[in-house]
Amino acid sequence: MAEQAGYLFPNDLHILWMLMIVMYPYITGLVAGAFILSSLYHVFGRNELRPIGRLSLVASLGFLLFAPMTLMLHLGHPERGFNIMVTPNVSSAMAMFGFIYAAYLTLLLFEIWLVHRADIIVLASRSRGLLRTFYKVLALGVYDVSGEAKRIDHRVLVVLAAIGIPGASLLHGYVGFIFGAVKANPWWSTPLMPIIFLCSAIVSGIAMVVILYQIGMKFSGRRIDAPCMQSLARWLWLFVILSVTLELLEIMTLAYERAEEWTVIGPLLSDQLAFSFIGLQMVLGAMVPIILLGIVVLMSQYLSDQIRNTLCFVASLLLLVQVFAMRWNVVVGGQIFSKSLRGFRSGHSPGLFEKEGIILAVLIFVLPLLFIGLFNKILPVFERPESAEEAEGKQGLPAGAAPLL
Amino acid sequence: MTQASSSHSLPSRCTRREFIERGACALGAGVAVLVIGPAAVGSGSTATQPTATAPGAYDWTKHKYVYVIDTRKCIGCGACVRACTRENDVPPHYFRTWVERYQVSRTGDVNVESPNGAMDGFEPEVTGDDVTKAFFFPKLCCHCTNTPCVQLCPVGASYRTLDGVVLVDQKRCIGCGYCVQGCPYGTRFIHPVTHTASKCTLCYHRLTRGLTTACVQACPVGARMLGDTKKVGDRVAEIIATERVQVLQPELLTEPNCYYLGFSREAR
Amino acid sequence: MEHAKHIVRAVLILVVVATTFVFVRSLATPRSFGMYGAYRFDSVAEYAAAEPVHGAPGACAECHEEQTKALSGGKHASVSCEVCHAPLAGHVTNGEQVGPMPVRRSFSLCANCHHRLTARPKDFPQVVLAEHLATSGSTLSEGVCLECHKAHDPGI
Numbered sequence: 001m002a003e004q005a006g007y008l009f010p011n012d013l014h015i016l017w018m019l020m021i022v023m024y025p026y027i028t029g030l031v032a033g034a035f036i037l038s039s040l041y042h043v044f045g046r047n048e049l050r051p052i053g054r055l056s057l058v059a060s061l062g063f064l065l066f067a068p069m070t071l072m073l074h075l076g077h078p079e080r081g082f083n084i085m086v087t088p089n090v091s092s093a094m095a096m097f098g099f100i101y102a103a104y105l106t107l108l109l110f111e112i113w114l115v116h117r118a119d120i121i122v123l124a125s126r127s128r129g130l131l132r133t134f135y136k137v138l139a140l141g142v143y144d145v146s147g148e149a150k151r152i153d154h155r156v157l158v159v160l161a162a163i164g165i166p167g168a169s170l171l172h173g174y175v176g177f178i179f180g181a182v183k184a185n186p187w188w189s190t191p192l193m194p195i196i197f198l199c200s201a202i203v204s205g206i207a208m209v210v211i212l213y214q215i216g217m218k219f220s221g222r223r224i225d226a227p228c229m230q231s232l233a234r235w236l237w238l239f240v241i242l243s244v245t246l247e248l249l250e251i252m253t254l255a256y257e258r259a260e261e262w263t264v265i266g267p268l269l270s271d272q273l274a275f276s277f278i279g280l281q282m283v284l285g286a287m288v289p290i291i292l293l294g295i296v297v298l299m300s301q302y303l304s305d306q307i308r309n310t311l312c313f314v315a316s317l318l319l320l321v322q323v324f325a326m327r328w329n330v331v332v333g334g335q336i337f338s339k340s341l342r343g344f345r346s347g348h349s350p351g352l353f354e355k356e357g358i359i360l361a362v363l364i365f366v367l368p369l370l371f372i373g374l375f376n377k378i379l380p381v382f383e384r385p386e387s388a389e390e391a392e393g394k395q396g397l398p399a400g401a402a403p404l405l
Numbered sequence: 406m407t408q409a410s411s412s413h414s415l416p417s418r419c420t421r422r423e424f425i426e427r428g429a430c431a432l433g434a435g436v437a438v439l440v441i442g443p444a445a446v447g448s449g450s451t452a453t454q455p456t457a458t459a460p461g462a463y464d465w466t467k468h469k470y471v472y473v474i475d476t477r478k479c480i481g482c483g484a485c486v487r488a489c490t491r492e493n494d495v496p497p498h499y500f501r502t503w504v505e506r507y508q509v510s511r512t513g514d515v516n517v518e519s520p521n522g523a524m525d526g527f528e529p530e531v532t533g534d535d536v537t538k539a540f541f542f543p544k545l546c547c548h549c550t551n552t553p554c555v556q557l558c559p560v561g562a563s564y565r566t567l568d569g570v571v572l573v574d575q576k577r578c579i580g581c582g583y584c585v586q587g588c589p590y591g592t593r594f595i596h597p598v599t600h601t602a603s604k605c606t607l608c609y610h611r612l613t614r615g616l617t618t619a620c621v622q623a624c625p626v627g628a629r630m631l632g633d634t635k636k637v638g639d640r641v642a643e644i645i646a647t648e649r650v651q652v653l654q655p656e657l658l659t660e661p662n663c664y665y666l667g668f669s670r671e672a673r
Numbered sequence: 674m675e676h677a678k679h680i681v682r683a684v685l686i687l688v689v690v691a692t693t694f695v696f697v698r699s700l701a702t703p704r705s706f707g708m709y710g711a712y713r714f715d716s717v718a719e720y721a722a723a724e725p726v727h728g729a730p731g732a733c734a735e736c737h738e739e740q741t742k743a744l745s746g747g748k749h750a751s752v753s754c755e756v757c758h759a760p761l762a763g764h765v766t767n768g769e770q771v772g773p774m775p776v777r778r779s780f781s782l783c784a785n786c787h788h789r790l791t792a793r794p795k796d797f798p799q800v801v802l803a804e805h806l807a808t809s810g811s812t813l814s815e816g817v818c819l820e821c822h823k824a825h826d827p828g829i
Contacts, residue, residue, distance in 0.1 A: 007517035009544075009591030010500040016582040016595060076580015076600030083560040083579055085694075086701040089711050094583050095559035110683060117679070140686075142679035149676035156680060183657050184553060184589035339591045340673060342517055463721070480793045482786045484756045491760050492726045506792050526785045527792070529801075539792035564712030574716035577703075610723035619727050625752040625786065626797070 006343030015335045019350040020074040022331045023361050025175045025197060026324055027067045027368075032172035032198065033205015034060040035108070035164055040235065042111075042161040048227040054381045055216065055372075056209045057112050060168070062368035062375070064105060069364050071097075073355050093178045100174060104167045111160045113138070114153050116379045118145050123379070172201045179330060186261030186341075187268070187334040192250050199243035204323040206236045207316035212372065214313050216382060226305050230296070233312050237293040240319065244286045247326065264337040264344070272336050272344055277329050285322025289315040463613040468568040470607060470662065471632045473641050473650070474543050477667035478628040481506060481541035483523040488623035490524065492608060499594045501605040502545035502620055506530075507671050509538040515671045542672050543629065545620065546571065546592040546605035547653065547661030554584035554593065563602065569662060570607045578602050589654050590661075607631075727753075728761030740825050747826030748798075757782060757824070778816045 004013070038056035041049040072078040085102075088095035113120075121143050124135035173194040179185075180193025210232050217224045251269065254262055269277050292315040296308055303311075337344050351357045375381060481504055489495060489502050503522035508530060509515050520527065523541075530536065548571045555563045555571065562578040565571045573584070578601035585593040585602060596603040608618040616622075621631045632641025644650070644666070651668035652661040665672075705714040733754045734741040744750060755761060757777065764774040780802070789799040802813070811817055821829060 007505075007519070010498075010503045010519055010522045011585075011591050011594040013498070014594065016585055071581075074581070076582075076595060077578065080560070080577065080579045082701070083562075083577060086698050087561045087577075087703075087706055087711070087713075089558050089561045091556045092559040092583070094557070094581065097559070106687060113683070140679050140682040142682060144676055144678065146676060149679070152677050152680065178583070182553075182557070182587050184587050335586075339589060340517065342515075342673070465717075477794060480786055480797055480799075481790060484786075488727060488755070488760075506790075508792065527790055529788060530791055536791055539790075541792050561706070561711040561713070564710055564716075566717055567709060572716065572720055574713050575719070576716065577713055606720060608725075609717075609720040611725050611727075613721040614725065616725060616729055622727060622730065622753050623756050625749075625756060627751055 003346040004343060005345075006338075007340050008338035008343040008345060009340050012335075012338040012340070012343075013345060015332070015345070015348045017331050017335060018074070018348055018356045019358070019361050020070045020356045022324070022327045023364060024067065024070040024074075025172070025201075025331070026204070026327045027063050027070060027364065028172045028175055029197065029201030029204045029323060029327075030063045030208050030368075031060050031067065031104075031205075032168040033202040034063070034209055035168040035205070036202050037206050037209055037232075037235070039161045039165050039168075043158060043165065046231060048225075048231045051225045051228045051382065052209050052213050052232070054112075054115055055213060056205070057108065057115060058372055058375050058381050059209055059212055059368070060205075061108050061112060062371040064101075064108060065371060066364050066367050068101070073360060093174050093181060096174050100167075100171050104164070104171045107160055107164050107167055111157060111164060114157045114160070117153060118150070119379055121145055169198055173198050179334070184339060185334050187265055187337070188330065190250055192246055193330075196243065196246045196250065199239055199246060200323045200326050202239045203236065203243050203319055206232060206239065207319040207323075210236070210312050210316040211320070212369075214309060216376070220382070222382070224305065224309050226308065229305075229308055229312055230300055233293050233296040233308070233315075236312075236315070236319070237290070237297050240286065240290055240293065244282075244290070247281075260341060264341050267344070268333060268337055272347060273329050273333050276325050277333070280325035281322055281329055285318055285325055289318045289322070292318075463615075465566055465568040465613075467635055468612070469634045470548065470569045470612070471634055471641060471645060472545070472548070472607075472663040473630040473632060473644050473666065474663065475628045475630070475666040476540055476542055476669075476672075478626045479504065479541040479543055480626055480628075481523060481527045482625065483526040484623040484625060485543060485620035485629060486522050486524045488619040489605070492611075492619035493606070495603075496597055499597070499603070501592070501603070502543065505542040505544060505672075507538075507540055507542060507669070508536045509669075509671055511535055511537045517671075538669070540667070540669060542665075544590065544592065544653075545663065546588075546607075547590060547659070547663040548605075548607060550660035550662060551658060553587040553589065553657075553659055557583045557587040559583065566609075568612075570609055570612070571604075572606055572609065573602045573604065575599060575601050575603075589657050589659065724762070726760045726762040727755050728765075732761055732765075743823070743825040747823075748828045749825060778819055780813070780815065780818050783818045783822075 034056040037049070038053055038060065040046045041053040041056075072081060075081055084095055085098035088098060117139070120135055120139045124132060124139055124143070127135060176194030176197030179188040179197075180190055182188050210229070213228075213232075214224060251265075254265055292311045296303065296311050296315075300308070332348050336347055350361070352359055354360075372381070483504060486500070486502055486504060493501060495501050498521075500522040503519050504527075505517055505519045505523075506527055507515060507517050527541075530539070548565075548569060550565075550569070552563075552565060552571055555565055557563075559581060560577055560579055562574040563571065563584050564574065580595060580600045580602070582595055582602070585595060588604075593602055593604040595601070608616075608620075611618060617631050621629045630641045630644070632639050632645070634642045634645075636642070645664050648666060650664040650666060652664055653673070703713045703715070706712065708714040730753070737754075740754075744752075744754070759775050763772050765771065784802060787799050789801045793799050806813060806817065809821060811820060
């Protein structure tokens with residue numbers, strides 16, 4: 001039984017939204033963040049980010065595929081989950097999940113397919129047997145890599161990536177809105193919530209791509225591209241500062257206005273959430289990475305590649321923890337105090353083996369990483385010099401390859 | 406037959422592949438029109454007949470329920486909580502209705518409690534300070550007109566009937582808990598057995614039989630009152646219209662239909 | 674257009690998937706959904722169909738005239754029978770008696786309403802049990818209240 005202090009409404013003793021509902025915005029945040037990072041390259045032409053252009057798209061897809069698992073594990077009736085698409089209540093932000101998810105998944109698959117199409121066709125001609133059939137199906141039976149086809153591909157790609165930016169923003173922003181629009185809960189109810197969620201989502205997405213990129217290069221024995229890492233550090237630094245500023249702004253405004261809700265939110269942040277908010281979210285998770293990334297951004301010319309990579313890696317790890325802590329503090333923090341605004345219950349501690357337990361949460365985090373690894377085996381995610389040449393429109397098939405028909 | 410992947414295919418001769426492709430396009434478009442059209446329109450009009458009807462001659466368009474609680478009369482016996490639990494099979498430690506006790510000292514310190522929702526009434530107070538003001542405050546679902554819970558429900562399981570009762574479709578609810586988060590009054594919970602949202606139903610199965618709610622019937626002092634604004638000369642509707650009544654958290658504009666007499670500023 | 678064949682095929686797949694979804698959705702929507710609002714009307718009937726557990730106000734009078742008369746003439750007139758006894762459903766179903774109606778004689782039942790609480794209205798009859806027993810010269814036992822007060826007509 002939970003420990004209580006003060007007066008809670010009798011039904012407020014039960015915390016409803018637990019670890020899986022913390023994981024859901026975390027995972028969709030990674031999706032949105034990775035996508036927006038990829039669009040910095042595909043739409044806004046930041047060419048120094050080319051090395052991670054494909055990786056960020058595939059990372060986005062990997063986490064997207066496993067995001068619904070969190071919801072399924074939380075619902076009281078997951079078998080009725082499809083009702084959300086059958087009879088959605090259009091006034092409910094949560095009902096938008098089904099359609100936004102489906103639309104964004106479609107868009108992302110389309111975009112990844114277009115980006116990899118040249119590789120698919122080459123790989124189709126190079127492989128044999130079942131794998132060959134697989135690639136041929138992926139190519140939809142069209143093997144046109146002429147200049148004209150590539151131009152069409154590129155145009156469609158830019159349009160998709162451009163639509164994808166509001167799409168990804170909506171995918172994660174609506175989660176922020178789910179919380180921000182609950183007037184019954186003063187810790188959640190703020191217009192800033194979608195933007196805070198989105199900014200910290202971008203932080204987590206970039207941090208994840210930094211980590212995946214460095215690990216990927218380490219595994220394949222290739223060099224980490226310094227301008228790319230520098231650019232990533234810069235964007236990461238910008239969004240961390242923005243995200244933390246917004247988070248603090250919300251709290252400062254509440255503290256200054258000192259309205260009724262501050263009687264619970266003040267103690268909430270200083271007592272109940274002291275470790276996860278002050279310790280993790282602000283000091284270890286924000287102050288330290290801002291300093292580390294600040295060194296990378298401002299003192300770039302004094303740093304060797306090794307130091308830069310290490311600083312970025314450490315900062316990114318801390319930021320992944322910070323964003324998780326932020327989600328925890330919002331979701332669980334908002335349920336630790338009663339709607340009576342007079343009482344608190346002790347925080348929620350997830351068990352290991354529960355439906356909403358730690359093992360499953362870790363699994364949901366790890367499975368996308370395995371997916372990205374698997375994807376890389378089938379379709380190379382890191383640009384290789386050979387495929388870049390082929391993308392320039394070489395018509396002929398490599399020697400030794402069988403005709404496709 | 407090799408397919409020319411360059412731009413030199415002859416427009417006048419249709420290859421087998423192209424034929425299949427164009428045919429599939431046309432078929433797809435046709436199917437889309439035939440299916441999407443009626444389906445998009447029909448989702449509103451497929452429902453022409455209810456598959457079940459309410460018992461007897463109850464007409465829900467002839468009623469609009471409201472609730473008044475006179476906190477000046479409440480004695481905190483908890484009979485209402487027990488009656489509700491028995492009438493609706495409410496699981497222990499979950500509450501469709503409960504009673505709070507407020508004890509206010511001269512200096513303005515407020516002590517609020519609701520031991521087990523007041524299921525067994527209240528014990529004599531253990532007060533060291535001078536309690537100058539004390540009262541009981543029953544609570545239940547306010548069956549708001551501008552419900553946040555109905556607005557937030559993603560699958561249309563939470564709804565408001567034409568006679569003003571907010572209910573949860575137990576067969577449709579997916580147990581996401583959004584409505585529980587959205588209720589400013591804490592009146593909802595997720596049922597531990599059915600894993601769906603549950604709350605006061607205003608004893609709808611009694612209302613449709615012309616009976617009053619279990620809590621109103623059980624109250625020994627008449628602190629709880631059920632009214633019907635569509636009934637001419639209804640006493641409770643008259644109270645709301647003429648006396649000084651207050652609702653919980655009016656600034657949220659949920660327009661609750663549960664009104665209080667003797668509402669003191671400490672109550673929330 | 675020649676070189677956009679792959680785009681066309683991809684879009685075609687999308688159209689097929691979307692069409693299938695719309696079709697499945699229209700099958701999955703319950704028949705009574707949307708009749709009176711964005712909900713399944715059959716749910717209203719399901720709620721209405723549940724059987725009441727407590728009886729109608731005059732239900733006990735049908736068999737227990739004597740107690741009802743005593744009650745209506747006294748200070749407990751506004752107290753429903755089922756509050757001190759038990760809900761009707763455990764005692765009578767469809768006019769047939771299915772179980773006994775419990776009669777509780779313990780002072781704790783009376784004390785539930787009548788022991789003094791600061792929060793109770795001042796004009797409501799309430800006592801501090803020890804004081805009340807002292808003034809009447811009784812000692813505490815299970816049925817002590819009934820030594821002087823009749824349950825249905827408690828006034829002295």
